[in-house]
Amino acid sequence: MKVLLTGAGAMLATAWRLNPRKTALAVLLMTAGAVAAPLLATALGWMTREVVAGATGRAVLAGLTAAVLAVMVLAFAHFAHLAHYELAELAELDFDERVIEVSNGSAGIEHHERAEHADTWTVLRQEGRQYRAGLEALLNGLGLLLAVVLTAVLLARQNPWLLVLPVAALPPLLAGRAAERVLDRARTTTAEPTRTALNLFHLATSARVAGELRVSGLGDELRARHDVLWRAATRGLWRAHLTATALRAVGQVVFALAYIAGVLLVVRDAIAGRRGVGDVVLVIVLAAQVNQQVATAVTLLQDLQRMAGAYRRLTEVTDLVGARPDPGRRSPPDRLHDGITLAGVTFTYPGTDVPVLRETDLRLPAGATVAVVGENGAGKSTLVKLLCGFYRPTGGRILVDGVDLHDLPVDGWRARIAAGFQDFVRYEFPAQQVVGVGDLTRISSEPAVRAALDRADATGVVDHLPDGLRTHLGKTYADGAELSGGQWQKLALGRAVMRESPLLVVLDEPTSALDPEAEHVLFQRHAEHARRVAARTGAITVFVSHRFSTVRTADLIVVVRDGRVVETGDHAALMAGAGLYAELFALQAKAYG
Numbered sequence: 001m002k003v004l005l006t007g008a009g010a011m012l013a014t015a016w017r018l019n020p021r022k023t024a025l026a027v028l029l030m031t032a033g034a035v036a037a038p039l040l041a042t043a044l045g046w047m048t049r050e051v052v053a054g055a056t057g058r059a060v061l062a063g064l065t066a067a068v069l070a071v072m073v074l075a076f077a078h079f080a081h082l083a084h085y086e087l088a089e090l091a092e093l094d095f096d097e098r099v100i101e102v103s104n105g106s107a108g109i110e111h112h113e114r115a116e117h118a119d120t121w122t123v124l125r126q127e128g129r130q131y132r133a134g135l136e137a138l139l140n141g142l143g144l145l146l147a148v149v150l151t152a153v154l155l156a157r158q159n160p161w162l163l164v165l166p167v168a169a170l171p172p173l174l175a176g177r178a179a180e181r182v183l184d185r186a187r188t189t190t191a192e193p194t195r196t197a198l199n200l201f202h203l204a205t206s207a208r209v210a211g212e213l214r215v216s217g218l219g220d221e222l223r224a225r226h227d228v229l230w231r232a233a234t235r236g237l238w239r240a241h242l243t244a245t246a247l248r249a250v251g252q253v254v255f256a257l258a259y260i261a262g263v264l265l266v267v268r269d270a271i272a273g274r275r276g277v278g279d280v281v282l283v284i285v286l287a288a289q290v291n292q293q294v295a296t297a298v299t300l301l302q303d304l305q306r307m308a309g310a311y312r313r314l315t316e317v318t319d320l321v322g323a324r325p326d327p328g329r330r331s332p333p334d335r336l337h338d339g340i341t342l343a344g345v346t347f348t349y350p351g352t353d354v355p356v357l358r359e360t361d362l363r364l365p366a367g368a369t370v371a372v373v374g375e376n377g378a379g380k381s382t383l384v385k386l387l388c389g390f391y392r393p394t395g396g397r398i399l400v401d402g403v404d405l406h407d408l409p410v411d412g413w414r415a416r417i418a419a420g421f422q423d424f425v426r427y428e429f430p431a432q433q434v435v436g437v438g439d440l441t442r443i444s445s446e447p448a449v450r451a452a453l454d455r456a457d458a459t460g461v462v463d464h465l466p467d468g469l470r471t472h473l474g475k476t477y478a479d480g481a482e483l484s485g486g487q488w489q490k491l492a493l494g495r496a497v498m499r500e501s502p503l504l505v506v507l508d509e510p511t512s513a514l515d516p517e518a519e520h521v522l523f524q525r526h527a528e529h530a531r532r533v534a535a536r537t538g539a540i541t542v543f544v545s546h547r548f549s550t551v552r553t554a555d556l557i558v559v560v561r562d563g564r565v566v567e568t569g570d571h572a573a574l575m576a577g578a579g580l581y582a583e584l585f586a587l588q589a590k591a592y593g
Helices: 002-018 020-053 056-103 115-158 160-167 170-189 191-204 210-216 219-271 277-321 380-388 410-414 431-442 446-455 459-463 485-496 516-537 571-577 580-592
Strands: 339-347 357-365 369-374 395-400 417-421 504-508 540-544 556-561 564-569
Touching: 002 020, 002 056, 002 115, 002 277, 020 056, 020 115, 020 277, 056 115, 056 277, 115 277, 160 219, 170 191, 170 219, 170 277, 191 219, 219 277, 339 380, 357 380, 357 395, 357 540, 357 556, 357 564, 369 380, 369 516, 380 504, 380 540, 417 485, 431 446, 431 485, 446 459, 446 485, 446 516, 459 485, 485 504, 504 516, 516 540, 556 571, 556 580, 564 571, 564 580, 571 580
Parallel strands: 369 540, 369 556, 417 504, 504 540
Antiparallel strands: 339 357, 339 395, 556 564
């Protein structure tokens, strides 16, 4: 009940915040229309008594009253719909914006990478679309509550025993709540197969992978896997719906028995002469309305609980993500003088117990180009995540010119980082914005964007676009230009070097989609850019790469194995040491030879 009331309060507060006038109008119309229903029953009973008594004038007046109330019942809900429809649209957008805000509201990315939170995010993305039904259920529920109270008063005036009818509405309501809890659990447990099935659907209908699917003949395989997953999700939901239907049916049977007993009680009084025909009509109509109120309440409760569950999940992920990043006690330096030092850094991903980095001691000198190499799973990308502040070390410290990275404001430190990742984003924006978002302060500066494209050897990509930098990219637009993987990566690299005065440049497998020759040219340009930036701010350039031919020019090469830094030095020193680096370099040289 607490979750339900909290969710209802959150929905009403959201609607009021977005548009108080429309919210008040919707509540007023919904309430008036709902209260008019039991009053209509009273008017019908009154009219019946006057007709039986032969009082034409009063019968006509009662009939007109009944007609007005009937119009209110039928029309007010429709007019209220016009008010709350727009509210629901705005509230859905507001819910989505809150999800986006929470998703990006922390310094780290733990809540994105932990598998146990994936189901919650899946349900949140789906349930935001249910806001319209939830808001309508809430507004109807407010009117329904008043209508139930008024109905109970009118029934009690006829016979106190008839109060059993509203009380008998409790079993269906409780059964409805239990049914919705069953469905809510089912939605959570089927989120994983649903998410996987949707991913397969997107793969099977994506233009990007259409060629590979046809060559490999994976179409039937994807359909088969999609079918298995979708059937698994459907079975789970079907069983839950079957159980929920049974629970609701039991509740409805209890009320039906009370309904029949109430009608028989009034008919008996009428036969005994203690009630008139008008009273019988009044009670029959009220009893029918109670039946309708119960059915409506069960449906409304289902919608309310579903949306309340969405707000509960949103609260949970908000608590998981935590508060906004700490503003920090020190500002990042304008220039690096000493560099970045890892002192005894150990890191274990949340939810696991195996360290990915173990007691790492490492100094990255100011102005140096640093290459991080090692086998898959050695901890290279984790090291990059720690340098970017996506996670805090489990043990040890990361020092920036002697200051603990934890003491620097996250947003301030990120503003001094330029980064390019292997899993780069394909922003479907105009080409200038695709690159310009690397430095939002200069996103509208065409010279700045072109300079970044030149540093990334990506000018040719833009020159071949039909409208140059103004060309929309991606298939979201009917006239959008699609690029190859290498072209997208070159634009991503341009985005990574938009900032002219970073303290840290991170390139994590930035050339995976490029051929060796293009990669060599690009790294020469990056080396030149790194020297210019280093001279200006003492910036450190850290790049992760599997191609050893590109890392040999680095000032410092860091070799990582099983979560430990096992070797450091330049190419010549490491080759002379005949250690892991020399072994890996020789293997790759042989493969390319």
